[in-house]
Amino acid sequence: MSAAAETRAPAPRTPAPAPPTRRPGRRYRAGRWVVRNWRDKPLWMLLPATLALLLFGITPALLTIWLSLLNLTVSTLREWLEAPFYGVHNFIDAFTEPSSLGVTLGWSIFLSLSFSLLTTVITTPIGIAAALSVHNRFKARGLVRAVYLVPYIIPGFVTALTARVVFLNGSGLVDKILGGLGITNGQTYWLIGPHAYWAMQLTELWASWPFIYLMALAGLQAVPDEQLEASAIDGAGKYGRLRYVVMPQLSGVIKLGMLLATLYHFGNFTLAFVMFGSPPPAGAEVLPIATYYNAFDFFNFGLAAAIAVITMVILIIPGYVYLRSTRLTGRVY
Amino acid sequence: MAAQPVTAGLGRATPKRHPLRDEPKLLLPRWLRRLIIVVLLIVVMIPVGYMVLMSFTPNQDVALGTISVGVLGFQNYLDMWSAAPLAAGLLHTVIIAGSAAAASVVVALLAAYPLTRFEFKGRRSYLYTLVALQTVPGTTSVLPLFAVLSWIQTTLSVTFIGTYWPIILTYMTFGVPLSTWLLVAYLRTVPRQLEEAALVDGCSPLGALRRIVVPMAVPAMAVAFLFAFLVGWNDVLFASVFTNQHTQTLAIALERFSSTNAIAGAPVYGELMSAAVVSSVPVVVIYLVCQRYLVSGLAVGSLAG
Numbered sequence: 001m002s003a004a005a006e007t008r009a010p011a012p013r014t015p016a017p018a019p020p021t022r023r024p025g026r027r028y029r030a031g032r033w034v035v036r037n038w039r040d041k042p043l044w045m046l047l048p049a050t051l052a053l054l055l056f057g058i059t060p061a062l063l064t065i066w067l068s069l070l071n072l073t074v075s076t077l078r079e080w081l082e083a084p085f086y087g088v089h090n091f092i093d094a095f096t097e098p099s100s101l102g103v104t105l106g107w108s109i110f111l112s113l114s115f116s117l118l119t120t121v122i123t124t125p126i127g128i129a130a131a132l133s134v135h136n137r138f139k140a141r142g143l144v145r146a147v148y149l150v151p152y153i154i155p156g157f158v159t160a161l162t163a164r165v166v167f168l169n170g171s172g173l174v175d176k177i178l179g180g181l182g183i184t185n186g187q188t189y190w191l192i193g194p195h196a197y198w199a200m201q202l203t204e205l206w207a208s209w210p211f212i213y214l215m216a217l218a219g220l221q222a223v224p225d226e227q228l229e230a231s232a233i234d235g236a237g238k239y240g241r242l243r244y245v246v247m248p249q250l251s252g253v254i255k256l257g258m259l260l261a262t263l264y265h266f267g268n269f270t271l272a273f274v275m276f277g278s279p280p281p282a283g284a285e286v287l288p289i290a291t292y293y294n295a296f297d298f299f300n301f302g303l304a305a306a307i308a309v310i311t312m313v314i315l316i317i318p319g320y321v322y323l324r325s326t327r328l329t330g331r332v333y
Numbered sequence: 334m335a336a337q338p339v340t341a342g343l344g345r346a347t348p349k350r351h352p353l354r355d356e357p358k359l360l361l362p363r364w365l366r367r368l369i370i371v372v373l374l375i376v377v378m379i380p381v382g383y384m385v386l387m388s389f390t391p392n393q394d395v396a397l398g399t400i401s402v403g404v405l406g407f408q409n410y411l412d413m414w415s416a417a418p419l420a421a422g423l424l425h426t427v428i429i430a431g432s433a434a435a436a437s438v439v440v441a442l443l444a445a446y447p448l449t450r451f452e453f454k455g456r457r458s459y460l461y462t463l464v465a466l467q468t469v470p471g472t473t474s475v476l477p478l479f480a481v482l483s484w485i486q487t488t489l490s491v492t493f494i495g496t497y498w499p500i501i502l503t504y505m506t507f508g509v510p511l512s513t514w515l516l517v518a519y520l521r522t523v524p525r526q527l528e529e530a531a532l533v534d535g536c537s538p539l540g541a542l543r544r545i546v547v548p549m550a551v552p553a554m555a556v557a558f559l560f561a562f563l564v565g566w567n568d569v570l571f572a573s574v575f576t577n578q579h580t581q582t583l584a585i586a587l588e589r590f591s592s593t594n595a596i597a598g599a600p601v602y603g604e605l606m607s608a609a610v611v612s613s614v615p616v617v618v619i620y621l622v623c624q625r626y627l628v629s630g631l632a633v634g635s636l637a638g
Contacts, residue, residue, distance in 0.1 A: 042451075043447055043451070043453060045446055045447050053462070053506060053509060055502075055506075056506035056507075060476075060478050067476065067480060077484075079487070080480050126373075130373055132360050133365075133370050134370070144374065145624070146621050149620060154616070157567065158613045161591055162380055166383060171395070171398025176398060220360075269472050274588050287472070292570070295476050309473075315468065319465070
């Protein structure tokens with residue numbers, strides 16, 4: 001141990017470092033290089049990450065709860081420490097009165113839940129089918145896999161802008177096709193009014209199925225070939241192998257993918273924000289949009305914070321329950 | 334044992350198999366596989382193709398829906414630079430996302446090293462916290478950050494909002510959990526004997542990290558940099574709050590371009606689409622070139638959220 005490292009190490013909290021013989025049985029636990037002398041562990045290296053996450057990640061999340069209890073408008077924002085305490089009024093207002101956007105919090109919650117759950121439910125079978133379709137080798141498999149990824153890697157704001165043009169009333173691609181086939185009169189008004197939700201939903205479906213595909217593909221690659229061969233020898237057909245050998249092994253990773261995808265759709269701000277004009281139609285006023293417009297267009301920061309708190313509550317409960325119960329805990333060694 | 338996503342397979346090659354042994358591994362009948370592939374390729378390519386086609390179509394033809402081969406041309410790609418501050422936006426995006434990504438890789442490497450090499454209390458909790466933080470949506474933290482920054486601005490009479498600092502620090506923070514996870518997954522696969530030797534020979538932990546670990550971790554660091562860079566490249570939320578006309582990113586320049594023209598009633602959808610193509614081409618090209626490395630990174634990243 002060099003003198004330089006000794007000086008860089010943080011001051012000891014306990015004066016005597018534990019001797020290596022104290023818990024000899026755990027010294028090489030799990031093959032890990034265990035350094036019992038804490039001075040040898042450069043834990044100060046965690047400081048920058050911890051500081052950044054505390055200042056820009058955890059503290060803001062906690063601060064939102066405090067802000068949601070204040071009567072915080074554009075005039076009180078700069079002195080928010082002295083802003084009048086408002087109790088749960090922001091929450092009551094959010095649920096009972098339509099905000100300046102014209103919708104209540106209940107509507108936004110319903111929209112967000114519907115938007116995220118529906119997207120996950122529909123994209124999951126598509127993603128699994130896509131993964132199965134390119135799992136086995138064939139010519140041009142690399143190309144197909146690359147194209148599959150395209151909706152996912154195109155930036156979200158580009159997807160939203162393109163959707164705006166694709167769903168243009170009358171002259172957009174969708175209206176042209178629907179009008180040309182005689183299904184509609186070609187004047188659907190996708191971007192305003194009641195159809196806006198479905199335009200947004202379709203766009204999210206298009207953009208997000210490759211996520212489940214990636215998860216399923218990673219899961220498929222972990223299925224040992226030997227198991228497939230053994231089950232084939234035992235007489236399992238294609239369907240049997242898929243249903244009883246592959247699927248049980250995929251279910252863990254797909255459930256995790258579904259959870260993460262739902263959380264992601266729930267927090268998707270970019271799509272609705274860029275796809276629609278300002279203010280967005282009622283069918284697109286999901287929770288992130290409600291938070292943003294109440295804060296930065298109508299300057300009712302307290303109300304926006306209340307909506308953000310509700311968002312966190314809705315997200316944290318299933319996320320926490322799932323993270324506790326999933327085998328993810330087994331993977332984090 | 335549940336199926337595991339790829340956790341550390343940066344650039345792992347699949348061994349070649351004998352064709353006769355492949356039969357049991359065919360999971361779907363050939364016709365079904367072909368059907369899925371054809372349908373998905375069509376579904377994926379139609380909007381993308383439409384975007385590219387519209388980017389070559391004059392504005393008024395896009396708005397009216399009168400599309401023909403005769404009107405196609407490169408005019409949009411020339412006009413868009415003066416119609417919207419795209420070049421400036423591109424520059425700001427590169428500066429902001431680039432410095433945020435570089436900082437986040439350094440911070441993440443510093444964190445990943447003790448997290449993989451040493452046992453200490455709270456190590457697991459730290460990794461869980463990183464996963465949990467990934468799931469917090471940005472809309473819940475943009476508001477308090479804005480409130481605190483405007484309060485600091487008023488109290489100390491300095492200017493933060495509109496400068497590069499808040500946006501770079503925010504993107505850096507959002508890049509840290511994923512970068513840390515990528516590097517943790519990679520460092521697990523790197524043997525630690527070399528560092529042990531360096532430490533025994535009197536190298537400090539930081540020295541061992543700099544001289545031994547960094548040279549070996551370059552590929553993972555590159556992947557982490559790219560993902561952290563994309564955080565900034567793709568973000569609209571924080572950029573729309575923390576930047577002004579002088580620092581706005583490409584995404585914001587495009588978003589404002591599209592909304593101001595919608596209000597003005599002179600739609601410039603053609604130029605919008607050519608700008609959209611320009612914004613996606615770098616990302617798509619990088620992905621496709623480095624697909625092998627990035628897809629395993631995506632799997633790790635998705636594991637971390």
